[in-house]
Amino acid sequence: MYPTLSLYIDGRFLHGDGRKVQDIVNPATDEVIGKLPHASRADLDAALAAAERAFAGWKKSSPIERSKVLRRVAELARERAQDIGRHITLDQGKPLAESVGEVVACSEHAEWHAEECRRIYGRVIPARADGVRQLVLREPIGVCAAFTPWNFPFNQAIRKICAAVGAGCTIIVKGPEDAPSAVVALAQLFHDAGLPAGVLNVVWGVPHEVSDYLIKSPVVRKISFTGSVAVGKQLAALAGSLMKRCTMELGGHAPVIVCDDADLELAAKMLVPFKFRNAGQVCVSPTRFYVQEGAYDRFVAEFLKRTESVKVGDGLDAATKMGPLAQKRRVPAVAGFVDDALARGATVLAGGAPLPGSGNFFAPTVIADLPDDSRLMTEEPFGPVAGLVRFRSVDEVLARANRLPYGLAAYAFTTSTKNATALANGLEAGMVSINHLGLALAETPFGGIKDSGYGSEGGSETFDGYLVTKFVTQLN
Numbered sequence: 001m002y003p004t005l006s007l008y009i010d011g012r013f014l015h016g017d018g019r020k021v022q023d024i025v026n027p028a029t030d031e032v033i034g035k036l037p038h039a040s041r042a043d044l045d046a047a048l049a050a051a052e053r054a055f056a057g058w059k060k061s062s063p064i065e066r067s068k069v070l071r072r073v074a075e076l077a078r079e080r081a082q083d084i085g086r087h088i089t090l091d092q093g094k095p096l097a098e099s100v101g102e103v104v105a106c107s108e109h110a111e112w113h114a115e116e117c118r119r120i121y122g123r124v125i126p127a128r129a130d131g132v133r134q135l136v137l138r139e140p141i142g143v144c145a146a147f148t149p150w151n152f153p154f155n156q157a158i159r160k161i162c163a164a165v166g167a168g169c170t171i172i173v174k175g176p177e178d179a180p181s182a183v184v185a186l187a188q189l190f191h192d193a194g195l196p197a198g199v200l201n202v203v204w205g206v207p208h209e210v211s212d213y214l215i216k217s218p219v220v221r222k223i224s225f226t227g228s229v230a231v232g233k234q235l236a237a238l239a240g241s242l243m244k245r246c247t248m249e250l251g252g253h254a255p256v257i258v259c260d261d262a263d264l265e266l267a268a269k270m271l272v273p274f275k276f277r278n279a280g281q282v283c284v285s286p287t288r289f290y291v292q293e294g295a296y297d298r299f300v301a302e303f304l305k306r307t308e309s310v311k312v313g314d315g316l317d318a319a320t321k322m323g324p325l326a327q328k329r330r331v332p333a334v335a336g337f338v339d340d341a342l343a344r345g346a347t348v349l350a351g352g353a354p355l356p357g358s359g360n361f362f363a364p365t366v367i368a369d370l371p372d373d374s375r376l377m378t379e380e381p382f383g384p385v386a387g388l389v390r391f392r393s394v395d396e397v398l399a400r401a402n403r404l405p406y407g408l409a410a411y412a413f414t415t416s417t418k419n420a421t422a423l424a425n426g427l428e429a430g431m432v433s434i435n436h437l438g439l440a441l442a443e444t445p446f447g448g449i450k451d452s453g454y455g456s457e458g459g460s461e462t463f464d465g466y467l468v469t470k471f472v473t474q475l476n
């Protein structure tokens, strides 16, 4: 049922062989389903050496050659989506349809990078003097190290790998030890698609030990991390002290602004499944719902009605709409937000507690009338909890939405063009989605501002973090 897990170094899959191993647990059943080998110091050195060696060749590969590998990865991902998805559900917990959907959507990311890498252009700048040629070249930055999270284990890793591989870089990925099957599957996909040995390497271990070792290595020139703000700041500080380039895709606390003039039924219909998708463990999950006074009661009723029909269960059950939290530790973490809200006089309208029995299940939770300084309205909950509060005017709600240091995604619902424009212009976020939920497509940039990080993944910006600019001036 569950695959054998491995390291992938210099084109070889490496298993136990005396290495330290970690149990992998199914979050829906608490059963141990696999053993993950950790990389030894010698394995990390081997991965660094392989990535450095492979860079000498891969940086000279033609964009057409890179494009071919990425296209083949896309084809293979589609073919294997059912199996890979099933394994993601087993180790991460999300419903099977979401897991399979993640893999299928990611084949588009591979295709997009296959197309865009053929358009990594430089430019010619007209010279002041006769006989001088001025060229701007864009070259691969070198060996990259990526640290990817457990909430979208396939998506978050493939974006970084495709960007590195498409740009002509090599990469070492430390995937999420909590939900590792997706990254092992990715190594197999790239291997089978013909990627030369050493261009992609996958390692596992104690996260801070691996990241510290790789970032400090002089071989590594660029770091990409997706995860919490706290860890992102630590990694960026270390990378900064060594003058290494970073892409940081960190947490968010997305406001949703529902105006009086919005189509409330449509808004609730879109927002409820989106809120509870992946049990709310999504960096762009809608979390702070600001609803204008005139629409508040009707929107809350509509939201509650739909929340009550979210079926919670094992992700392998076809009827399940929301699976367990991915790790045991997340259950008390999410409950802490509810406790704080109750202590501050808020009302729990739905859920509010873990579900009994095995697995890390938490009820879909809706909390109303919270103070703005409650934890739920201030810190990222990363769980199936929605906080609903009232607002009066657009100016007021913009100030409240923007008051946090986060700046990843923001959503708004209104039928007024004036409101829509004011919100699109006024919201401090890397991504703003109005009257629908249109983020994270291969062809659109994905990334945050403020404490939510810097750098974009996807869109035509996708290679910017993996290229350096070289200016050449030549007198003939």
Ligand code: NAD
Residues within 6 Å of the ligand: 147, 148, 149, 150, 151, 176, 177, 207, 208, 209, 211, 212, 226, 227, 228, 229, 230, 231, 235, 249, 250, 251, 252, 282, 283, 380, 381, 382
């Ligand atoms: P965490 O901060 O301990 O870990 C987050 C991720 O970073 C995990 O994948 C972990 O393995 C990795 N990590 C932790 N320390 C690391 C280090 N020193 N070097 C390299 N990688 C490291 O939090 P958690 O309990 O696993 O997850 C909950 C929090 O993580 C949430 O509050 C959320 O903010 C954040 N998160 C964000 C995303 C995202 O998509 N932006 C994804 C997953 C988790």
